Amino acid sequence: MIKKITCIECPKGCGLELDIENCHVIKVSGNKCPKGEKYAIAEIEDPVRILTSTVAAQGLSLKMVPVRTDKPIPKSRMREVMKEIKKLKISKPQLPGDIVLKNILGLNVDLIVTRNVC
Amino acid sequence: MIKRDLVIVGGGPAGMAAAISAHENGSKDILLLERDQYLGGILNQCIHTGFGLEYFKEVLTGPEYASRFIEKIKDIPNIEVSLKSFVVKLTTGKELTFLKPGCLTQVRAKAIIMATGCREKTREMVHIAGFRPAGIFSAGLAQKLINIEGLLPGKEVVIVGSGDIGLIMARRFRLEGASVKAVIEIKKTSRGLIRNVAQCIEDFDIPFYLSHKITKIYGKDRVEKVSVSRVDDAFNAILGSEFDIACDTVLISVGLIPENELLEMTRGASVPGLFVCGNSLKVYDVVDSVTKDSIEAGRVAAEYLKGL
Ligand code: SF4
Numbered sequence: 001m002i003k004k005i006t007c008i009e010c011p012k013g014c015g016l017e018l019d020i021e022n023c024h025v026i027k028v029s030g031n032k033c034p035k036g037e038k039y040a041i042a043e044i045e046d047p048v049r050i051l052t053s054t055v056a057a058q059g060l061s062l063k064m065v066p067v068r069t070d071k072p073i074p075k076s077r078m079r080e081v082m083k084e085i086k087k088l089k090i091s092k093p094q095l096p097g098d099i100v101l102k103n104i105l106g107l108n109v110d111l112i113v114t115r116n117v118c
Numbered sequence: 119m120i121k122r123d124l125v126i127v128g129g130g131p132a133g134m135a136a137a138i139s140a141h142e143n144g145s146k147d148i149l150l151l152e153r154d155q156y157l158g159g160i161l162n163q164c165i166h167t168g169f170g171l172e173y174f175k176e177v178l179t180g181p182e183y184a185s186r187f188i189e190k191i192k193d194i195p196n197i198e199v200s201l202k203s204f205v206v207k208l209t210t211g212k213e214l215t216f217l218k219p220g221c222l223t224q225v226r227a228k229a230i231i232m233a234t235g236c237r238e239k240t241r242e243m244v245h246i247a248g249f250r251p252a253g254i255f256s257a258g259l260a261q262k263l264i265n266i267e268g269l270l271p272g273k274e275v276v277i278v279g280s281g282d283i284g285l286i287m288a289r290r291f292r293l294e295g296a297s298v299k300a301v302i303e304i305k306k307t308s309r310g311l312i313r314n315v316a317q318c319i320e321d322f323d324i325p326f327y328l329s330h331k332i333t334k335i336y337g338k339d340r341v342e343k344v345s346v347s348r349v350d351d352a353f354n355a356i357l358g359s360e361f362d363i364a365c366d367t368v369l370i371s372v373g374l375i376p377e378n379e380l381l382e383m384t385r386g387a388s389v390p391g392l393f394v395c396g397n398s399l400k401v402y403d404v405v406d407s408v409t410k411d412s413i414e415a416g417r418v419a420a421e422y423l424k425g426l
Pocket of ligand 1: 007008009010011012013014030031032033034035036037
């Protein structure tokens with residue numbers, strides 16, 4: 001089966017053509033660099049995304065603190081992870097990279113702060 | 119009137135890169151004016167990833183990209199940062215007037231770099247008929263409300279235009295639990311980067327109508343619905359193709375234009391020592407290009423000062 005997708009790894013946005021057999025990618029074309037092939041395989045076999053959002057702050061210089069997962073998470077778990085993020089509050093100063101939530105839902109991924117808040 | 123060698127207007131990615139570059143090229147007396155209470159400009163509200171791949175060779179969010187420059191500037195005593203400083207006047211004699219809470223200050227510069235970024239095109243610029251109810255926002259304003267203020271501007275959203283900010287906001291609204299009813303683009307292709315169509319629209323199965331336009335916005339106090347039509351090659355609505363979409367919010371994402379109000383005060387005069395960089399020069403697709411352009415502007419300004 002041939003499937004066409006767009007590589008999202010960089011702004012070039014290459015159009016990829018994947019040859020898929022039994023849910024496995026056997027050939028990728030259209031990618032201008034090796035990252036495209038890796039992306040294509042992940043996209044079919046285990047699609048993942050970095051999730052970015054905000055956490056409400058209490059008594060700090062910002063109202064909302066931007067956060068992201070330090071590694072990509074399965075696309076299918078984004079909604080659940082958003083629910084976990086919604087439960088959080090930040091009340092202590094943070095630097096970019098500080099961990100707000102460790103090992104979210106056992107995914108082996110941490111939620112980290114992306115902006116200085118004091 | 120105070121006197122400075124180099125004044126940079128705007129503390130976003132362009133102004134910060136220009137300031138650092140001017141310093142690295144020998145400028146010792148730099149004043150960086152920023153109207154907001156933080157450096158970073160629009161990057162602070164761009165909490166999504168996609169920044170820095172070219173310049174830092176890693177994938178960063180907007181605030182992370184900004185903080186790399188903010189931290190660097192903190193360590194350079196030759197760059198004085200003046201926040202909450204809103205420039206209201208620019209003359210051909212390279213005099214700037216800026217407002218800071220409680221005072222109006224005039225500064226004469228030997229060189230000026232304008233790094234004022236860009237702004238969003240508005241509903242008025244795309245001519246949508248209908249009423250003027252609450253619930254119509256530019257995509258960037260909605261982004262600020264959600265990411266900076268923590269407010270969700272609506273629950274059922276239709277996005278007009280497929281600019282990158284609109285696409286990014288479609289995903290953001292979805293993640294926040296709102297429903298995005300449609301993205302309506304008058305052209306045959308997306309205005310925004312194709313990767314944003316993939317990760318913001320297709321990932322969330324959001325209906326994406328190309329060659330369509332909104333013909334009317336309805337609603338008395340709040341937006342209630344919009345009418346949408348298919349368009350022909352001349353962008354005219356095709357009779358009989360009209361349908362309605364119920365919604366409470368309309369986002370406008372039809373592109374960006376350089377912010378040049380201050381420059382216009384010089385009435386197109388050629389002023390030696392007055393430079394422009396970043397999105398106020400031309401609207402770039404990615405911030406890495408803004409940085410590259412502004413590093414060059416900082417270098418050229420420093421060279422100019424040396425030659426005086
Ligand atoms: S294949 Fe490589 S060049 Fe093409 S979009 Fe993906 S990362 Fe970018």
